[in-house]
Amino acid sequence: MSRFRRASLGSGPGYVPGEQPPDAGSWIKLNTNESPLPPSPRVAAAVAGAVGSLRRYPDPAAEPLRSALAAHHGLTPAQVVVGNGADQVLEACFRAYAEPGDTVVMTRPTYSLLTQLARLGGVSVQAVPLGPGGSLPQALAAAPGVMRLLCNPNSPTGTWVSPEEVAGSLSGCGGVLVIDEAYCDFAPASCIPLLRDHDTWLVVRTFAKSYALAGLRVGYALGAAELIADLVSVLESYPVDRLALAGAAAALADQAHHRHIVESVVAERARLTMALRLAGWLVEDSHANFVLGRPPGGDAVGIAAELRQERILVRHFPGGDQDDRLRITVGTPEENDALLRAVGAPLA
Numbered sequence: 001m002s003r004f005r006r007a008s009l010g011s012g013p014g015y016v017p018g019e020q021p022p023d024a025g026s027w028i029k030l031n032t033n034e035s036p037l038p039p040s041p042r043v044a045a046a047v048a049g050a051v052g053s054l055r056r057y058p059d060p061a062a063e064p065l066r067s068a069l070a071a072h073h074g075l076t077p078a079q080v081v082v083g084n085g086a087d088q089v090l091e092a093c094f095r096a097y098a099e100p101g102d103t104v105v106m107t108r109p110t111y112s113l114l115t116q117l118a119r120l121g122g123v124s125v126q127a128v129p130l131g132p133g134g135s136l137p138q139a140l141a142a143a144p145g146v147m148r149l150l151c152n153p154n155s156p157t158g159t160w161v162s163p164e165e166v167a168g169s170l171s172g173c174g175g176v177l178v179i180d181e182a183y184c185d186f187a188p189a190s191c192i193p194l195l196r197d198h199d200t201w202l203v204v205r206t207f208a209k210s211y212a213l214a215g216l217r218v219g220y221a222l223g224a225a226e227l228i229a230d231l232v233s234v235l236e237s238y239p240v241d242r243l244a245l246a247g248a249a250a251a252l253a254d255q256a257h258h259r260h261i262v263e264s265v266v267a268e269r270a271r272l273t274m275a276l277r278l279a280g281w282l283v284e285d286s287h288a289n290f291v292l293g294r295p296p297g298g299d300a301v302g303i304a305a306e307l308r309q310e311r312i313l314v315r316h317f318p319g320g321d322q323d324d325r326l327r328i329t330v331g332t333p334e335e336n337d338a339l340l341r342a343v344g345a346p347l348a
């Protein structure tokens, strides 16, 4: 029996992804940070074009997408590994860099999957509370651990720290540092340039958010070739299928569409934030494609239930520091209007 099987039999909370309504079409789904806009029209054509080759296995190294990503980020192909979503890449990080009994360090709160991956791998978590406004606590660098994980922008807070703060705070920290930049295209700057001077650092990215391809499952990691080789060694032989490779490459090639998605989300995020604040919600500035807000009175569960009656899904994280808050994905202008109307906020 593998260590993963044994660990999964233990008790404790599992990873609960956002709810998927059976008839998603008629719901306003603002609970899992998907893109409000569709992917580039080039994606459908590329996926259709790849169908004719389905009897063949895909390229094991995810070419030509890997080389396209390397060129896009100014790196070599050996510095890139592509996986079945950022989640698979994060899972590979745990298998590559942590042994059962090891400790990994992460912030609290952070992406809820990370704790679950640690549990499945028999790895202990040292969770250090984020500082005011989402600033990096000193313990994130100082606590002993084989791996540190930082989501930047963070989920569910939406807070972001600049590459300068990341470098100042974490340069010289022990072990591998994994910077999850799933939402970074909605923020002012990326930590990718820091990889040049930090050969134990990795940046993880996804096509699920700013490329609108959550359903295709493509994520990747960037870092020093040796570190990337470690990840490749724990991944399966063909982590990404032919249709996903073709679709993601087409989306990457359409940077104008990508920018359109990012700009639309950022504009609507500002409107949503402002309107919720006007209605008395406590909303931190977000640098992601969602906002986290405390409704007046703090009855997040009650508001989520009322929204559900209106067939609007938002995300509540029970039990922890965020219990009185809701995470709301930035939707289309119409979806955001429906949400604002439902909570009695002004339509700016």
Ligand SMILES: Cc1ncc(COP(=O)(O)O)c(C=O)c1O
Binding pocket: 032, 033, 084, 085, 086, 087, 088, 111, 151, 155, 180, 182, 183, 205, 206, 207, 208, 214, 217, 218, 219
């Ligand atoms: C911080 C963070 N990282 C990674 C992911 C997952 O990315 P993917 O859909 O590519 O697995 C999510 C999904 O919501 C996320 O919030």
